[in-house]
Amino acid sequence: MINFTDVGKQYPNGTKALEDINLTIEQGEFVGIIGLSGAGKSTLLRCINRMHDITEGTLIVDDVDVAKLKGKQIRHFRRGIGMIFQSFNLVTRISVLNNVLVSFVPELSFWRKITGVYTKEQKVKALDALDKVGILDKAFVRVDQLSGGQQQRVALARTLAQNPDVILADEPIASLDPVTSRQVMDDFKRINRDMDISVLLNIHHVEVALEFADRIIGIRKGKIVFDGKSKDVNQDTLDEIYGGKVEEFGTDAEEESLHV
Amino acid sequence: MYDxxxxxxxILLSNGKVVHKKRSRAPFITILVAIAIYLSAYYTEFSFYTIFTRIHNFFDIIIAMMPPDWGYINHLWKPLMDTIKMSLIGSLIGAVLVLPLAVLASVNIVPNKSTAAIFKVILSLIRTLPTLVTALIATFIFGLGPIAGSIAILIFTVGYVGKLLYEQIENAEMGSFEAMESIGMTRFQAFRYAIFPQVLPSYLSTSLFCFEGNVRYAAILGFVGAGGIGLLLNQDLGWRNYSGVGMTILALVVTVFIIEQISEYFRRKLI
Known part of the structure; x- marks a missing residue:
């Protein structure tokens, strides 16, 4: 469970990225976070795994007070939370399998960490993770040989190998074509359903968000302006989230993503 | 000001719009460069007259080196090998030692900006030391011979590879670094798994290129007593044994050429 109470985040230069965030996300929810670029969607996600620090309020993730964690505790805490990025953030010069194996690095002994030699058991786990996203046959291919959709699946496998309770996805389909986007979203949905992993994703494609997410959170200028079921989202709520910029359902929001 | x-x-367009094209700075800069050339020639007493009247001495020495004393090669093997060994061991140890230094000098890896700045200053101080001077100092500490030469080359390698390496690290793509941190790695672990694979090919290539250059450096280090073939060159020039000098230079040219070819082959494979 993720619980925000009066959370605020101010950057050192004075910009308020988040204000008065009150939010409870139960284990196993599939949440789509929508809003304009710069509204604070990425900041919200990155506070959850402490890639960003909050400056006000309390944030509890699985009974852990995130703001109170220090050094080693933060790293241990992050082990339980997966993260997916718009640009995949893989190491392109090495093989798919090696990209998945990095999620075991924090568990390795000192010498294994330096040399990068993994145990057989870890290799099997990594291959299992690749199998779950359907790209087992690419295990020994270099990442730069893969298409965007395949790369995002490798990133997903890397996250699954961590065995997380929560997956945070920051614009996971923004650099993919519509068909591949759909496949990747299907992967998210399946993982969410079959493995009871909570999925929180930032997304610009409103119609995709409404189709896949059970719950939608709309953010505008660092504040939550909508929080409810996907089916309750209508034109008025979208107008409020996007500041009246969405004239036709979805189409403009899609164009918005092109400006990212 | 210039404008x-x-x-x-x-420039007037047909529809009445006016575009302003700034005047070229080239004539101004040409004049400045010409003045700089004149002044530097004046202060260093450079004269074309001396070059014309004395150039024949250069050819006299070249002619005296011909034909090279082929039999002299038997004296050359050991110092030649010493030269190669000096540069090989110096480059190798230097390239390994520089890794942690370059990481500590990279602002994107080290959280503390001043630490990175300090290591950058250390690396640039190392670069300002001329290799010949380091070699001379090393001979006082480690005695005459190849060890002093190896140390001098090691220090030069650290300065040279260090600078290029931290620049590559700072230009590396940081997305995967962020991903590694989100997995729960420390910054140095994230460097090892996200940045190191990215910079590895260019790091190896730079180190090889540095080794190539070091073979040439190693050849002159003998002039200050740091071992290798320079020692022999210095002696033979003193004794005016020009045919021996010819053979030494020939052997050196061939060796450097072969090493460059091998190194170039591997560097091409790397990129």
Whole structure:
């Protein structure tokens, strides 16, 4: 469970990225976070795994007070939370399998960490993770040989190998074509359903968000302006989230993503 | 300022719009460079006259080196190998030692900006030391011979590879670094798994290129007593044994050429 109470985040230069965030996300929810670029969607996600620090309020993730964690505790805490990025953030010069194996690095002994030699058991786990996203046959291919959709699946496998309770996805389909986007979203949905992993994703494609997410959170200028079921989202709520910029359902929001 | 002295040229379009094209700075810069050349020639007493009247001495020495004393090669093997060994061991140890230094000098890896700045200053101080001077100092510490040469080359390698390496690290793509941190790695672990694979090929290539250059450096280190073939060159030039000098230079040219070819082959494979 993720619980925000009066959370605020101010950057050192004075910009308020988040204000008065009150939010409870139960284990196993599939949440789509929508809003304009710069509204604070990425900041919200990155506070959850402490890639960003909050400056006000309390944030509890699985009974852990995130703001109170220090050094080693933060790293241990992050082990339980997966993260997916718009640009995949893989190491392109090495093989798919090696990209998945990095999620075991924090568990390795000192010498294994330096040399990068993994145990057989870890290799099997990594291959299992690749199998779950359907790209087992690419295990020994270099990442730069893969298409965007395949790369995002490798990133997903890397996250699954961590065995997380929560997956945070920051614009996971923004650099993919519509068909591949759909496949990747299907992967998210399946993982969410079959493995009871909570999925929180930032997304610009409103119609995709409404189709896949059970719950939608709309953010505008660092504040939550909508929080409810996907089916309750209508034109008025979208107008409020996007500041009246969405004239036709979805189409403009899609164009918005092109400006990212 | 310049634009005020020489107003921009106006270009009138057919629809009445005016585009301003700024005047070229090239003539101004040409004049400055010409003045700089004249002044430096004046202060260093450089004269074409001396070059013309004395150049024949250069050819006299070249002619004296011909034909090279082929039998002299038997004296050359050991110092030649010493030269190669000096540069090989110096480059190798230097390239390994520089890794942690370059990481500590990279602002994107080290959270503390001043730490990175300190290591950058250390690396640039190392670079300002001329290799010949380091070699001379090393001979006082480690005695005459190849060890002093190896140390001098090691230090030069650290300075040279260090600078290029931290620049590569700072230009590396940081997305995967962020991903590694989100997995729960420390910054140094994230460097090892996200940045190191990215910079590895260019790091190896730079180190090889540095080794190539070091073979040439190692050849002159003998002049200050740091071992290798330079020692022999210095002696033979003193004794005016020009045919021996010819053989030494020939052997050196061939060796450097072969090493360059091998190194170039591997560097091409790397990129």
């Amino acid at each position: 005020k002295l020489f107003p921009p040229k106006k």
